[in-house]
Amino acid sequence: MELMDRKTDDTGNEAIRAGMPALVGGYAVVTGASSGLGRCFALELARRGIDTILLSLPGSGVENVARMASGLGTRSIAFGTDMRDRDGLLDLCREINRKYAVSVLVNNVGAGGTQRLGDSSYEYLENIIDLNVTSVTMMTRALLPNISGGNGGYILNVSSMAALSPIGFKTIYPASKRFVYDFTRGLREELRGTGVSVSTILPGPMKTNRDVTARIERQGLFGKIGLLSPETVARIGIDGMFSGKDVIIPGWMNRMYKLLADIVPSCVRLPLVSRVVSRELDEDNRI
Numbered sequence: 090m091e092l093m094d095r096k097t098d099d100t101g102n103e104a105i106r107a108g109m110p111a112l113v114g115g116y117a118v119v120t121g122a123s124s125g126l127g128r129c130f131a132l133e134l135a136r137r138g139i140d141t142i143l144l145s146l147p148g149s150g151v152e153n154v155a156r157m158a159s160g161l162g163t164r165s166i167a168f169g170t171d172m173r174d175r176d177g178l179l180d181l182c183r184e185i186n187r188k189y190a191v192s193v194l195v196n197n198v199g200a201g202g203t204q205r206l207g208d209s210s211y212e213y214l215e216n217i218i219d220l221n222v223t224s225v226t227m228m229t230r231a232l233l234p235n236i237s238g239g240n241g242g243y244i245l246n247v248s249s250m251a252a253l254s255p256i257g258f259k260t261i262y263p264a265s266k267r268f269v270y271d272f273t274r275g276l277r278e279e280l281r282g283t284g285v286s287v288s289t290i291l292p293g294p295m296k297t298n299r300d301v302t303a304r305i306e307r308q309g310l311f312g313k314i315g316l317l318s319p320e321t322v323a324r325i326g327i328d329g330m331f332s333g334k335d336v337i338i339p340g341w342m343n344r345m346y347k348l349l350a351d352i353v354p355s356c357v358r359l360p361l362v363s364r365v366v367s368r369e370l371d372e373d374n375r376i
């Protein structure tokens with residue numbers, strides 16, 4: 090893998106953190122890059138002198154993020170695409186593979202929510218599965234030959250602290266993030282020795298958009314546990330990815346929560362976490 094320790098990037102911009110390996114050549118693809126954590130990943134990579142290919146919904150303003158990344162002295166290309174459209178997504182990956190060398194993939198796009206399963210629309214359920222499970226798998230499969238065909242590279246899959254336990258009223262979200270966690274760890278083992286490092290990050294709560302912020306605030310004190318800004322999470326994620334970590338848990342409170350989740354039996358943990366999460370529902374639906 091062609092890596093070197095750089096203190097400054099090619100354009101002479103702001104110093105890259107001392108001792109941080111910087112990739113030479115190759116684009117970083119970031120999904121869901123128009124806002125929230127994805128936008129922070131895009132700008133964090135650009136600050137480190139890494140060129141980016143940014144994917145998000147058409148009309149999401151992802152071009153503005155690409156302009157900001159270019160303003161940091163890197164090349165940045167934006168593509169508007171609905172990642173639930175599997176054929177469209179695979180066509181786009183083929184185009185990327187034809188035109189660009191890719192050395193980093195950040196599978197960030199994802200959707201969540203808190204609803205009783207019986208009250209959920211099929212569209213709501215399908216959106217979570219399409220983005221959290223199918224798009225992560227398809228993107229990784231489609232870009233892997235490009236990533237492993239160069240000088241090696243990195244894949245960072247965004248899971249969640251929610252992956253650590255099943256949760257009532259969220260049901261499908263923690264299950265989908267558990268998929269991301271297990272998929273990453275299996276693929277990491279499969280790619281051992283190939284020069285491609287695969288990591289997963291488990292963020293705790295981040296106030297990335299109005300809906301998520303309202304849900305976090307309804308959890309009260311519990312919502313504050315492990316709360317970090319998306320900028321901080323993106324920085325920790327990119328550091329962890331480049332240092333080849335398998336599982337990245339940002340923030341000491343989240344690491345403590347992981348320790349507790351490992352030792353507290355499911356018969357205690359599951360009702361407790363589900364009760365707290367039910368606070369995100371309307372008053373009539375809480376337990």
Ligand SMILES: NC(=O)c1ccc[n+]([C@@H]2O[C@H](COP(=O)([O-])OP(=O)(O)OC[C@H]3O[C@@H](n4cnc5c(N)ncnc54)[C@H](OP(=O)(O)O)[C@@H]3O)[C@@H](O)[C@H]2O)c1
Pocket residue numbers: 120121122123124125126127144145146148149170171172173197198199200201220247248249250291292293294295296297298301
């Ligand atoms: N926020 C949290 O508390 C939290 C905690 C743990 C894990 N995570 C995970 O972190 C990741 C990012 O979360 P976030 O809170 O930053 O999410 P977000 O604010 O909802 O942003 C998601 C991004 O994906 C884009 N997007 C949505 N649907 C898309 C589609 N069909 N095709 C292409 N792009 C699409 C959005 O575009 P628009 O700008 O047009 O909406 C946006 O850029 C997700 O995987 C999430 O599960 C979040």
